[in-house]
Amino acid sequence: MSVRTEVAVIGGGPAGLSAAWVASSLGAKVLLIDENPSLGGQLIKQTHMFFGSKIHYCGVRGIDIARILEDLARDSGVQIIVDSTVIGLYDTMTLGVLKEEEFVEVEAKKVIVAAGATEKMLAFPNNDLPGVYGAGAVQTLMNVYGVRPGRRVLMVGSGNIGLIVSYQLLQAGVEVAAVLEAVPSIGGYWVHAAKIKRCGVEILVSHSIKEAIGEECVQGAVIVKLDENWTYIPGTERQIDCDTICIAVGLSPLSEVLHQSGCELTHLPELGGWVAVHDSNMETTREGIYVAGDASGIEEACTAMLEGRIAGSHAALSLHPSRKEKANRIAEEARLELAAFRAGPFGEMAITGKRKMSEYVQ
Amino acid sequence: MIEKTGRPTERELKKVTPSDERLCSGGCAILECFQKIPCDPCVEACPRGAIRIEGNINNLPVLDSRKCNGCGLCVSKCPGIAIFVVNKNYSEEEGLVMIPYEFLPLPQKGEIVEGLDRTGQKICDARVVKVLNRRAQDRTAIISLAVPKRCVMEVRNIRLTSH
Numbered sequence: 001m002s003v004r005t006e007v008a009v010i011g012g013g014p015a016g017l018s019a020a021w022v023a024s025s026l027g028a029k030v031l032l033i034d035e036n037p038s039l040g041g042q043l044i045k046q047t048h049m050f051f052g053s054k055i056h057y058c059g060v061r062g063i064d065i066a067r068i069l070e071d072l073a074r075d076s077g078v079q080i081i082v083d084s085t086v087i088g089l090y091d092t093m094t095l096g097v098l099k100e101e102e103f104v105e106v107e108a109k110k111v112i113v114a115a116g117a118t119e120k121m122l123a124f125p126n127n128d129l130p131g132v133y134g135a136g137a138v139q140t141l142m143n144v145y146g147v148r149p150g151r152r153v154l155m156v157g158s159g160n161i162g163l164i165v166s167y168q169l170l171q172a173g174v175e176v177a178a179v180l181e182a183v184p185s186i187g188g189y190w191v192h193a194a195k196i197k198r199c200g201v202e203i204l205v206s207h208s209i210k211e212a213i214g215e216e217c218v219q220g221a222v223i224v225k226l227d228e229n230w231t232y233i234p235g236t237e238r239q240i241d242c243d244t245i246c247i248a249v250g251l252s253p254l255s256e257v258l259h260q261s262g263c264e265l266t267h268l269p270e271l272g273g274w275v276a277v278h279d280s281n282m283e284t285t286r287e288g289i290y291v292a293g294d295a296s297g298i299e300e301a302c303t304a305m306l307e308g309r310i311a312g313s314h315a316a317l318s319l320h321p322s323r324k325e326k327a328n329r330i331a332e333e334a335r336l337e338l339a340a341f342r343a344g345p346f347g348e349m350a351i352t353g354k355r356k357m358s359e360y361v362q
Numbered sequence: 363m364i365e366k367t368g369r370p371t372e373r374e375l376k377k378v379t380p381s382d383e384r385l386c387s388g389g390c391a392i393l394e395c396f397q398k399i400p401c402d403p404c405v406e407a408c409p410r411g412a413i414r415i416e417g418n419i420n421n422l423p424v425l426d427s428r429k430c431n432g433c434g435l436c437v438s439k440c441p442g443i444a445i446f447v448v449n450k451n452y453s454e455e456e457g458l459v460m461i462p463y464e465f466l467p468l469p470q471k472g473e474i475v476e477g478l479d480r481t482g483q484k485i486c487d488a489r490v491v492k493v494l495n496r497r498a499q500d501r502t503a504i505i506s507l508a509v510p511k512r513c514v515m516e517v518r519n520i521r522l523t524s525h
């Protein structure tokens with residue numbers, strides 16, 4: 001089977017939905033492809049209220065933002081196929097899509113890759129025991145399927161994901177044994193840390209997991225204090241009783257399809273690892289292929305939505321120049337919002353990463 | 363020290379605490395927000411314009427305690443669950459604390475629950491005076507607690523004794 005469209009969007013998370021909606025509202029024929037059964041990407045697991053300002057749906061819970069964005073995309077005429085995986089992006093701007101058992105060819109004029117990210121893993125003895133999870137899996141089990149992952153969880157990582165998932169575990173009636181952080185200070189927002197602290201959860205900075213304990217499954221963990229060079233301090237080992245270990249130590253952009261299609265990649269630790277080189281319109285080194293959201297550098301759902309708007313408007317602009325004024329206005333507004341959002345200390349990494357990116361482009 | 367433990371120090375708290383005089387003259391919001399993050403729903407939540415963020419969205423919110431009447435509308439709107447309302451003079455022996463609460467089951471009006479401090483330790487019994495969970499609060503309930511006066515600046519969470 002073969003399908004033709006003007007703009008193909010890979011990924012139906014906050015970036016992809018925003019890109020598809022904007023491109024479609026600017027007159028482009030848009031097809032959005034997502035591998036999951038429901039749209040929203042990581043938003044469908046986010047039960048907390050979002051930060052940001054009104055344009056980023058602040059104060060609204062992630063689960064509800066997913067619904068808002070899906071409605072915007074559908075109402076603007078975006079065609080959507082779910083349960084479908086993009087397995088290749090070829091020279092002729094043709095996507096290979098596996099829809100259940102069927103192979104579908106999608107011919108597009110522009111492609112926006114908003115594939116999201118993948119979780120980083122941590123190396124420690126017995127990290128392959130059942131009961132060691134990534135934070136994303138824990139959230140999926142709890143918040144999508146209503147399944148408690150365990151009875152007592154050790155959280156490794158105090159970034160926003162580690163802190164938020166700890167809070168959600170408490171809400172689900174699961175004990176949190178402790179939250180470990182290798183760095184000497186909490187990585188995520190202090191308000192998230194304060195929320196779990198006043199539930200009695202200990203947050204241990206300059207600590208890491210040394211090994212998981214158990215034969216058939218996780219029965220505990222040994223944690224250890226770290227010195228300023230991130231090395232174990234002998235004699236500070238402590239055994240923690242837990243049946244689940246949740247790893248929340250960061251994300252890497254999902255760049256496979258971009259790499260395979262011949263887009264140039266560069267390694268920028270500030271953006272989470274290998275990322276497709278892109279300009280301020282989110283266009284990669286291959287003309288007509290765009291990247292947005294975590295796939296363009298690890299950040300937030302809010303920045304993903306804004307980057308999606310920029311990519312969507314630029315992709316549509318070259319196809320439908322008559323809407324130039326509106327397209328430029330949308331992109332300009334999104335750029336201003338991005339700059340405002342990143343102006344605080346939490347935006348420094350992204351700003352540094354994106355600056356290195358623009359230096360690289362030049 | 364909040365960056366190391368998750369609990370703000372007395373010094374950090376002092377910066378965001380309205381005057382004793384204000385807290386004794388009726389309910390007033392306390393914004394336990396100590397870090398520059400991109401967030402501003404509290405500003406719009408206040409119908410009296412008592413909360414302001416100057417310039418960039420990452421700046422800290424500032425409360426004008428003279429304009430605040432302790433209505434609590436901001437309490438369920440803060441994505442950080444970091445706003446509380448305190449009235450130090452609720453009765454002869456008790457102060458009133460309004461806390462945001464996102465756990466089930468919700469306590470019942472009149473129920474005695476454990477009053478927890480910012481580290482989750484029980485410091486007193488707390489009497490539930492009111493439970494607000496309107497649609498506009500979007501599942502962040504507001505629990506009003508009568509607590510001994512000495513605990514009014516410390517109680518920031520509860521544990522239901524029946525669980």
